[in-house]
Amino acid sequence: MKNLITRTLVGIVFLAIMIGGILWRPDTMILLFAVIAGLTMWEYTGLVNDYVEGAQINRLISTVAGIYLVLAVAGIQIGLVYGAMAFVPYIITVVYLLVAGLYTPSVNPLHSWTYTMFGQMYIALPLSLISLLSFRTGMDAAYSVEYNPLLPLSIFIFLWTNDTGAYCCGSLFGRHKLFPSVSPGKTWEGSIGGGFFVVLAAVIVWYFSSEGVLTLTQWIGLAIVVAVTGTWGDLVESKIKRVIGIKDSGNMLPGHGGMLDRFDSSLLAIPSAVVYIYTISLV
Numbered sequence: 001m002k003n004l005i006t007r008t009l010v011g012i013v014f015l016a017i018m019i020g021g022i023l024w025r026p027d028t029m030i031l032l033f034a035v036i037a038g039l040t041m042w043e044y045t046g047l048v049n050d051y052v053e054g055a056q057i058n059r060l061i062s063t064v065a066g067i068y069l070v071l072a073v074a075g076i077q078i079g080l081v082y083g084a085m086a087f088v089p090y091i092i093t094v095v096y097l098l099v100a101g102l103y104t105p106s107v108n109p110l111h112s113w114t115y116t117m118f119g120q121m122y123i124a125l126p127l128s129l130i131s132l133l134s135f136r137t138g139m140d141a142a143y144s145v146e147y148n149p150l151l152p153l154s155i156f157i158f159l160w161t162n163d164t165g166a167y168c169c170g171s172l173f174g175r176h177k178l179f180p181s182v183s184p185g186k187t188w189e190g191s192i193g194g195g196f197f198v199v200l201a202a203v204i205v206w207y208f209s210s211e212g213v214l215t216l217t218q219w220i221g222l223a224i225v226v227a228v229t230g231t232w233g234d235l236v237e238s239k240i241k242r243v244i245g246i247k248d249s250g251n252m253l254p255g256h257g258g259m260l261d262r263f264d265s266s267l268l269a270i271p272s273a274v275v276y277i278y279t280i281s282l283v
Contacts, residue, residue: 007255169193
């Protein structure tokens with residue numbers, strides 16, 4: 001009962017921070033995902049340093065690099081900085097991390113470099129792309145930026161709906177394992193049920209959304225993309241934990257595990273949603 005109360009309270013606070021941070025103001029959204037990137041990178045680098053033999057990552061520099069990438073992409077989207085110059089400090093940081101590996105005692109420096117770069121690609125890059133869904137730049141003579149919090153928020157609404165629907169349907173009807181070697185608890189019945197509830201969520205989001213954001217068909221398409229890639233994202237993190245030999249990625253969120261446990265689905269869903277949105281905008 002105590003664990004259930006803790007899990008519930010933490011879940012309520014988590015949802016309030018996520019929804020409030022996205023809806024309140026564009027700068028709170030940017031700050032929110034910069035913090036998420038920083039905490040998740042810090043957790044990931046700690047896992048590698050503690051559990052992967054022969055690999056050592058510079059936690060501070062890697063974390064700062066991840067935070068900066070989120071801020072750089074957002075800065076470009078809102079017109080605070082222009083062009084590729086925004087990424088120069090990030091490139092310098094990445095070069096430093098590679099060169100520093102030459103002077104870090106390690107059983108296998110290639111392991112350190114691989115895990116360092118994987119962290120940037122796996123965590124920092126996907127979280128930085130959230131700004132591509134949040135801001136639309138006007139191309140008229142008067143430079144303007146429009147903030148639309150519904151698209152980034154919808155990604156998490158669909159992910160949360162998919163997780164909840166898959167858990168409930170899997171618990172009630174689950175018989176056939178989805179990917180037993182990675183996540184024995186997931187079933188095809190749960191995944192199909194989660195997808196059904198995600199489609200319903202897409203209809204509700206469309207009904208309450210402003211006209212001209214996405215059509216009903218486009219909302220359903222986005223929901224399906226997020227549900228499928230979000231499931232893959234969950235499986236990827238499960239595979240990482242199995243390889244490392246841990247159950248939870250951390251304990252930053254009591255009752256819910258670590259930051260990677262909470263955002264693993266979004267690490268594939270966000271870039272996939274960006275590809276989907278930009279693709280349908282060209283059709």
